[in-house]
Amino acid sequence: MPEDDESASQETSAVEQPIQHPLAVKSQRSMGWAALEVIAVVALFFIYAADAPPMVNEAHYLVKAKNFWQPDWCVNDLFTASGKAHTTFYFVFGWPTLFLSLEATAWIGRFAGWTLIAIGLYRLTTALVPMRFATLGVAIAWIAAVEYGNLAGEWVIGGIEAKVPAYGFVLLALAELVHRRWNRVWILLGIASAFHVLSGGWSVVAVAIAWLISERPREHRKPFFTPAFFLGGAIALIGVLPALWLTMGGDAADSVRAARIYTYYRLPHHLLPSNFQFHWYVRHAVLLGSAVGLAWLTRHQSEREQSEREQWNRIRGFAIGAIMIAVIGLMLGGLKTYSPDLAAKLLRYYWFRLSDAVVALWFSLLLMRCISLRHEAKSMFISGYAGLAICVVLVGISSFDRMRLAVPPSASNAMLGWDVDAPPAKQQRVFEDWLKVCDWVRLATDVDEVFLTPRHQQSFKWYAERAEVVNWKDVPQDSKSLDQWYRRFREIYPVRLSTIRVTIHYQSLIEYREKYGVNYIVVDRRITGQHMPLVRVYPLAENENQTYAVYELPYTMP
Numbered sequence: 001m002p003e004d005d006e007s008a009s010q011e012t013s014a015v016e017q018p019i020q021h022p023l024a025v026k027s028q029r030s031m032g033w034a035a036l037e038v039i040a041v042v043a044l045f046f047i048y049a050a051d052a053p054p055m056v057n058e059a060h061y062l063v064k065a066k067n068f069w070q071p072d073w074c075v076n077d078l079f080t081a082s083g084k085a086h087t088t089f090y091f092v093f094g095w096p097t098l099f100l101s102l103e104a105t106a107w108i109g110r111f112a113g114w115t116l117i118a119i120g121l122y123r124l125t126t127a128l129v130p131m132r133f134a135t136l137g138v139a140i141a142w143i144a145a146v147e148y149g150n151l152a153g154e155w156v157i158g159g160i161e162a163k164v165p166a167y168g169f170v171l172l173a174l175a176e177l178v179h180r181r182w183n184r185v186w187i188l189l190g191i192a193s194a195f196h197v198l199s200g201g202w203s204v205v206a207v208a209i210a211w212l213i214s215e216r217p218r219e220h221r222k223p224f225f226t227p228a229f230f231l232g233g234a235i236a237l238i239g240v241l242p243a244l245w246l247t248m249g250g251d252a253a254d255s256v257r258a259a260r261i262y263t264y265y266r267l268p269h270h271l272l273p274s275n276f277q278f279h280w281y282v283r284h285a286v287l288l289g290s291a292v293g294l295a296w297l298t299r300h301q302s303e304r305e306q307s308e309r310e311q312w313n314r315i316r317g318f319a320i321g322a323i324m325i326a327v328i329g330l331m332l333g334g335l336k337t338y339s340p341d342l343a344a345k346l347l348r349y350y351w352f353r354l355s356d357a358v359v360a361l362w363f364s365l366l367l368m369r370c371i372s373l374r375h376e377a378k379s380m381f382i383s384g385y386a387g388l389a390i391c392v393v394l395v396g397i398s399s400f401d402r403m404r405l406a407v408p409p410s411a412s413n414a415m416l417g418w419d420v421d422a423p424p425a426k427q428q429r430v431f432e433d434w435l436k437v438c439d440w441v442r443l444a445t446d447v448d449e450v451f452l453t454p455r456h457q458q459s460f461k462w463y464a465e466r467a468e469v470v471n472w473k474d475v476p477q478d479s480k481s482l483d484q485w486y487r488r489f490r491e492i493y494p495v496r497l498s499t500i501r502v503t504i505h506y507q508s509l510i511e512y513r514e515k516y517g518v519n520y521i522v523v524d525r526r527i528t529g530q531h532m533p534l535v536r537v538y539p540l541a542e543n544e545n546q547t548y549a550v551y552e553l554p555y556t557m558p
Contacts, residue, residue, distance in 0.1 A: 055159025065094025109160030120171025154356030190232030206321030273333030
C-alpha cells in the first residue's frame with residue numbers, strides 16, 4: 001500500500017473510533033466500584049442471614065401477603081383473614097405467591113430488601129467516609145452492634161418483612177439528609193412510612209429533631225414545611241390509612257383492652273421497659289457510650305472542613321432524635337404504675353425500635369471514620385480497627401451458630417422456647433418430623449380444614465397451608481380480632497396446663513369442634529405422650545413420625 005494511502009487509512013480509523021472523555025471513564029469506573037461494593041454488602045447479608053425460610057417473622061408476614069393476593073387461601077384462619085395493616089408491603093412483595101412457593105417468595109423478598117438496604121447504606125457511608133469499601137465495614141459493625149447491643153430486641157438484617165424496605169428508604173433519606181437535600185428526605189421518608197408506619201414515622205420525627213438542631217440556628221435555613229414535606233406525608237398515607245382503619249370500629253373499652261393485650265401480654269419484651277432484662281440495658285448503654293465516645297474522639301477532625309462538620313452534625317442530630325424518642329418511651333414505662341390503661345395505649349408504638357437500629361448505625365459510621373483517619377490520628381486508627389475486628393468476630397460467631405443449627409430460625413428451640421439446650425442434631429430430627437406432619441396435612445386434608453396445633457410452633461400455615469384456631473405468633477392488629485385471639489389462646493392453651501398444651505378433655509374438644517369448625521388436632525408427642533384416647537389418623541406406623549401426630553376430635557362423649 002502506498003504511504004499516503006496508509007496515512008489516510010489511519011486517519012479514517014482514528015475518526016471512526018469514538019473518543020471517551022476522561023470524566024466519563026472515571027464515572028464508569030466509579031459506578032463499577034460502587035456496584036462491587038453493594039454486591040459485597042449483599043453477600044455479607046447472605047452469609048449472615050441466609051437461613052432456610054421462614055425466618056422469625058416471614059411466616060407471619062408472607063402468609064398474610066399470600067392471603068392478600070389470594071383471599072380464599074386459609075380464609076378460615078383468624079389471623080390471615082383479619083385486617084391488613086401493611087398493605088403496601090403485601091402488595092409489593094406478595095404477588096410472587098400467585099406463581100411461586102412461599103419459600104421462593106421469601107428469597108426474592110430477601111434479596112430485594114437486602115439490595116435496597118445495601119444501596120442506601122452505600123450512599124450514606126460514601127457521603128461521610130471517603131474510603132473504598134467503607135460500606136462493608138459499616139455493614140459488619142452495624143450487624144454486630146444491632147444484635148449484641150440492642151435494648152428491645154430489634155433487628156435489621158434478616159428475613160423479609162415490612163420494616164426491611166422501610167429501613168432501606170430511611171437510609172436513602174439519611175444520605176440526602178447528609179447533603180442537606182431536605183425535599184428528597186421527606187419524600188423518601190414518606191415511602192418508608194408507606195411500607196412500615198412506625199419505622200418510617202419515627203424516622204420522620206427524628207429527622208425533624210435533626211432539622212431543629214442543624215437548620216434552626218442557621219441564618220439562611222432551609223424551610224421545614226415545603227411542598228415536598230406534604231408530598232411525603234401524602235405518600236405515607238398509603239400505609240397510615242390502613243393502619244388507622246384497623247383502630248376504628250370499636251369503642252373506647254375495646255381499644256383499651258386490645259392495647260393491654262398487645263403491650264402487657266403479647267409483646268412486653270419489645271414494648272414494656274420494666275420487662276427488659278437488666279443486661280439489655282447494660283449492653284445498650286455500652287453501645288451508646290461507645291458511639292458518644294467515638295463522636296468525641298473525632299470531633300476535632302470535623303472542624304477542618306465546615307461542610308464535613310455540618311454533615312456529621314446532621315447525622316448526629318438524627319441519632320439524638322432517635323435517642324430522645326427512646327427516652328420518652330422509658331418515661332412512659334413508668335406510667336404503668338399510675339395509669340396502666342393509658343400506658344398500654346402509648347407503649348404499643350414501639351418507642352425503642354428506631355434507637356436500636358440508629359444508635360448501632362451511628363456507632364458503625366463513626367467506627368469507620370476512625371479507620372479513615374489513619375494518616376491523621378494513629379490512635380483513632382488503631383481503635384477503629386480494633387473495634388471492627390471485634391465486630392467481625394461477633395458476626396462470624398453468629399453466622400457459624402446459625403449454619404451449624406441448620407433449621408429455620410422460626411423452628412429453632414431457642415426461638416420457640418422449648419428444650420432450648422437441645423443439640424443441633426436433635427433439633428434437625430424434630431424439624432424433619434415437623435415437615436412430615438405438615439406435608440401429610442397438606443396432602444391428605446381438605447383446603448378449608450381448621451386445626452388445633454402445638455403451642456411451640458409458628459410455621460404450620462407456612463408448611464401445611466391450613467388454618468389454625470389460634471397461634472401465639474400470629475396476633476391480629478385490629479381490636480376485635482385481637483380480643484378474639486386472646487380469648488381463644490387462653491381457652492385453647494389454658495393456664496392450668498401451663499399454656500403449653502391443648503386439653504384432651506372430651507367435652508372441651510367437642511365444644512371446639514362446634515365453636516371453631518375444627519376436626520383435627522396436631523400434637524407434639526414429647527408433651528402429650530405417644531398415645532392419646534382419640535382416633536389417630538397420622539402416623540399409622542409408630543416409626544413414621546416420632547415427634548408429631550394428628551388425631552381426630554370426638555363428636556360425642558365416649
